[in-house]
Amino acid sequence: MSAVNTGEPQVDVAIVGGGLVGASLALALAPTGLKTALIEGVAPDANTQPSFDDRTTALGNGTRRSFEALGIWSQVAPKAAPIRRIHVSDAGRFGFARLEASEHGIDAFGYVVTNRVLGAALRASMTTLPNLDLRMPAKCTGVALHEGYVELETEPAAAPLRARLVVAADGADSKVRAAAGLAATLEDYRQVAIVSHVRSSRPADGTAYERFTPDGPFAVLPLFDGAYGVVWTLAPEAAERVLALSDKDYLAALQGEFGWRIGRLLSVGKRNAYPLKLSRAETLTGQRVVLIGNAAQGLHPVAGQGFNLGLRDAATLAELLAEIVRRDGPRADIGSPDVLREFVSRRAADRDGVTRFTDGLVKLFGDTRPGVPLLRDLGLLLFDLSPTAKQALSRLSWGFAGRTPRLGRGLGVMP
Numbered sequence: 403m404s405a406v407n408t409g410e411p412q413v414d415v416a417i418v419g420g421g422l423v424g425a426s427l428a429l430a431l432a433p434t435g436l437k438t439a440l441i442e443g444v445a446p447d448a449n450t451q452p453s454f455d456d457r458t459t460a461l462g463n464g465t466r467r468s469f470e471a472l473g474i475w476s477q478v479a480p481k482a483a484p485i486r487r488i489h490v491s492d493a494g495r496f497g498f499a500r501l502e503a504s505e506h507g508i509d510a511f512g513y514v515v516t517n518r519v520l521g522a523a524l525r526a527s528m529t530t531l532p533n534l535d536l537r538m539p540a541k542c543t544g545v546a547l548h549e550g551y552v553e554l555e556t557e558p559a560a561a562p563l564r565a566r567l568v569v570a571a572d573g574a575d576s577k578v579r580a581a582a583g584l585a586a587t588l589e590d591y592r593q594v595a596i597v598s599h600v601r602s603s604r605p606a607d608g609t610a611y612e613r614f615t616p617d618g619p620f621a622v623l624p625l626f627d628g629a630y631g632v633v634w635t636l637a638p639e640a641a642e643r644v645l646a647l648s649d650k651d652y653l654a655a656l657q658g659e660f661g662w663r664i665g666r667l668l669s670v671g672k673r674n675a676y677p678l679k680l681s682r683a684e685t686l687t688g689q690r691v692v693l694i695g696n697a698a699q700g701l702h703p704v705a706g707q708g709f710n711l712g713l714r715d716a717a718t719l720a721e722l723l724a725e726i727v728r729r730d731g732p733r734a735d736i737g738s739p740d741v742l743r744e745f746v747s748r749r750a751a752d753r754d755g756v757t758r759f760t761d762g763l764v765k766l767f768g769d770t771r772p773g774v775p776l777l778r779d780l781g782l783l784l785f786d787l788s789p790t791a792k793q794a795l796s797r798l799s800w801g802f803a804g805r806t807p808r809l810g811r812g813l814g815v816m817p
């Protein structure tokens with residue numbers, strides 16, 4: 403930990419973690435004029451960048467609006483595949499439901515993009531910001547909390563950085579969260595998601611398939627070039643076996659599991675595995691520290707909500723800081739307990755709702771007790787017949803509950 407320093411903070415906001423959520427916050431803060439530093443441990447173009455890999459992310463409509471307002475949607479859109487319909491089923495059983503975007507008066511439920519594309523757009527935009535001190539690769543190794551500022555140490559060693567407010571966007575295993583003494587609960591789902599890109603004899607046509615199996619969900623998502631992003635969730639032991647298969651055997655196993663809805667599976671790219679956990683910080687703020695994105699809550703990808711929710715954390719924080727600066731001027735204390743309390747209150751309903759919904763979905767479809775699968779199928783059938791239930795689900799694309807941040811409505815953060 404660093405030596406005591408009585409000097410003025412060099413920056414207003416220090417963001418630790420320049421993954422999808424931290425980088426989005428850096429862009430969102432730009433119009434506020436706040437001096438911001440972003441500390442990211444991995445070089446942005448490195449293949450090892452954990453946030454910007456080959457995973458596919460389903461972006462909701464609120465996220466698309468936010469990216470439009472942040473000025474990066476035009477770079478993302480050419481490589482984004484719209485989800486025009488969703489087909490949900492319970493593997494090997496009769497229950498299924500269909501959702502058509504046009505029936506809900508929207509063009510698409512969301513857009514599927516690879517994280518690498520998102521990373522490139524965020525990075526290109528960040529390098530143009532005059533108020534942003536980009537420190538990458540630089541790992542945050544020490545956090546010292548003081549009354550008027552927080553001091554961060556980095557590796558490779560540089561002079562400690564003092565900030566009025568530190569934002570932890572350093573992922574589910576957040577070191578800043580731990581250093582600030584903020585507890586988190588962790589639940590291991592004992593599921594591993596194997597993610598791959600697949601080509602088949604029937605190119606993607608805007609349909610996303612979500613099939614629930616006792617081992618976890620199986621999602622097949624359309625990609626912009628006609629290929630599919632496949633997320634196959636398995637128990638850890640089964641995942642290990644599947645990962646060891648040759649490409650040919652893997653495709654055969656995938657075909658056996660998913661069937662022929664998208665025709666014959668022809669080729670597959672690299673496979674990546676993600677052990678799935680639910681992590682949840684018990685409190686979102688500490689002394690001059692705020693948690694956002696996976697540092698606040700890391701969710702199961704079953705409903706494609708983790709990044710969308712994390713972006714709303716970033717959008718809400720940027721909007722709140724913009725309000726404070728506008729009200730109290732550029733010397734406003736943006737890390738005061740009042741500001742942090744307000745952030746917690748604005749995020750509570752959305753965060754709670756999405757976390758419970760996602761966790762509940764994993765547990766409901768993983769439940770094999772007698773009678774439960776039948777009830778589930780009846781539920782899916784009723785859902786298929788109920789426009790109100792479908793409307794409620796399509797709302798998820800915008801945010802779960804509480805106020806939608808200005809960015810999510812396509813507006814700039816400054817009122």
Ligand SMILES: Cc1cc2nc3c(=O)[nH]c(=O)nc-3n(C[C@H](O)[C@H](O)[C@H](O)COP(=O)(O)OP(=O)(O)OC[C@H]3O[C@@H](n4cnc5c(N)ncnc54)[C@H](O)[C@@H]3O)c2cc1C
Binds near residue numbers: 452541633
């Ligand atoms: C298989 C899978 C599929 C998913 N699909 C979807 C989807 O369809 N839709 C959706 O909304 N979400 C999805 N998600 C969730 C989404 O990927 C995450 O919510 C999102 O990546 C969280 O971003 P983040 O920036 O908060 O954290 P991360 O992506 O974990 O980024 C954290 C960053 O912090 C950096 N860092 C860590 N420690 C330090 C340190 N000490 N110093 C400096 N830098 C540090 C890391 O290098 C990294 O760049 C999916 C997740 C998985 C696993």
